[in-house]
Amino acid sequence: MKAIRLHQYGKDPVLEEVDEPKITDPWGVIVDVEAAGLCRTDLHIVEGQWEPIQHPSLPYILGHENAGRVREVGSAVNNVSPGDTVIMHPLTSCGLCPPCRLGQDSHCENSTFPGVSVDGGMADQLLTNARAVVKLDDGLDPKDVAALADAGLTAYHAVRKAADELFPGSHAVVIGAGGLGHIGIQTLAAITSAEITVVDRSEEALELAQQLGAHHTVRAGDDDAVASQVLDITGGGAQIVFDFVGEQGVELLAPRLLRNRGSHYVVGYGGESRLPTIEIISREINVIGNLVGTYNDLVELMTLTAQGRVKLHTSIYPLDAALDAFHDLDAGRLVGRGILVP
Structure with a gap:
């Protein structure tokens, strides 16, 4: 064969x-x-x-x-x-x-x-x-x-784990609307009541995200500008950030998009998470791995x-x-x- x-x-x-x-x-x-x-x-x-x-x-x-x-x-x-x-x-x-x-x-x-x-x-x-x-x-x-x-199973698994935290009025941010992310957006829309914001560098991917259920989209580029836009959209940060990239510096941006007591769901990989321990404890934020x-x-x-x-x-x-x-x-x-x- x-x-x-x-x-x-x-x-x-x-x-x-x-x-x-x-x-x-x-x-x-x-x-x-x-x-x-x-x-x-x-x-x-x-x-x-x-x-x-x-x-x-x-x-x-x-x-x-x-x-x-x-x-x-x-x-x-x-x-x-x-x-x-x-x-x-x-x-x-x-x-x-x-x-x-x-x-x-x-x-x-x-x-x-x-x-x-x-x-x-x-x-x-x-x-x-x-x-x-x-x-x-x-x-x-x-x-x-x-x-x-x-890809779909990994995205669904992450959303399924987070679903209890994504009640009406909550915010979920999806970083990366590609192979995993576009499934994550659909499963978020299907099984949670969260308001969904998608961050990606591709206009085509962002257009697809809107078709699949995203309420807001943000074009990736300058991290400070992205953080400012997302914090404004979410009223101070998301309950959950789903990081479907996990490399190229995205893993460092994701915690900045969280509100206090929020969780960074790491799905993509290849990079390295770095957080000051005082920030983890003072904000009570979580970094959660997803196989x-x-x-x-x-x-x-x-x-x-x-x-x-x-x-x-x-x-x-x-x-x-x-x-x-x-x-x-x-x-x-x-x-x-x-x-x-x-």
């Missing part, structure tokens, strides 16, 4: 022929991939940022946002059957460790991470397990939802998607043009999410 494999950090991945996966345990599921999302995390993987965390054996297949049709199942699998259309939770979890028992399967102690630690879905087929597959509503097409498996969501978060997100309340904006590339997609993402030419279709 065809696959996009990473052979060396700092070098472009390669399209090549590899062996098809095989089921080796009773809970295994093989999926014919119909869509694989391209994420900024893939760029960070190529750069080598994830090697100290996941230690994958090179070469391996990239792709951690995957959807398609079930080809084959192991002897113990009864939640999906061959022919079912599914989206995959990014992690394959065990179901037995303490985090799994608590429903926090994204922190499974025995997980694998297809596309990050083991072979992923930028290929014709993907090996996953029964605990990772979510059946899709009949009206959903894999290529329209694949990137929700990570990918749980299996149940993905089920809820698919429900919102089937209801038409969340829609992924995509750019489609054939698998053979994967490197074009990587380069377009790296250069900032993508609006929404890049999707590879084998």
Whole structure:
């Protein structure tokens, strides 16, 4: 089968022929991939940022946002059957460790991470397990939802965690209206009553944000000017700032947009948070990390998607043009999410 494999950090991945996966345990599921999302995390993987965390054996297949049709199942699998259309939770979890028992399967102690630690879905087929597959509503097409498996799920997870703080009259600020942010805006509008302000450097992204439910938009540029505008709009700062960028100095701007007792939800990464400890205690502000969501978060997100309340904006590339997609993402030419279709 065809696959996009990473052979060396700092070098472009390669399209090549590899062996098809095989089921080796009773809970295994093989999926014919119909869509694989391209994420900024893939760029960070190529750069080598994830090697100290996941230690994958090179070469391996990239792709951690995957959807398609079930080809084959192991002897113990009864939640999906061959022919079912599914989206995959990014992690394959065990179901037995303490985090799994608590429903926090994204922190499974025995997980694998297809596309990050083991072979992923930028290929014709993907090996996953029964605990990772979510059946899709009949009206959903894999290529329209694949990137929700990570980007959408991560954005939804952050909003879901913050939802109790976003009551009527509250303010949420979204920094970055791209691949993650445009899903965050929609989920904020769907499950909270907050007034939503979006900050981005792209006029096109800000126009999209308004269409998706943003009440206010601010063009990024001079940080002092941005802070002044946001504090004016929010009447002194937001209860929650969702930072979908997390680098290039944005992570330093975000706390300035909070009111006292507010929370900086870090979703994007690559930068470094720096706050004087006296500011943290005197303002009682929080910095909260957000990993990918749980299996149940993905089920809820698919429900919102089937209801038409969340829609992924995509750019489609054939698998053979994967490197074009990587380069377009790296250069900032993508609006929404890049999707590879084998």
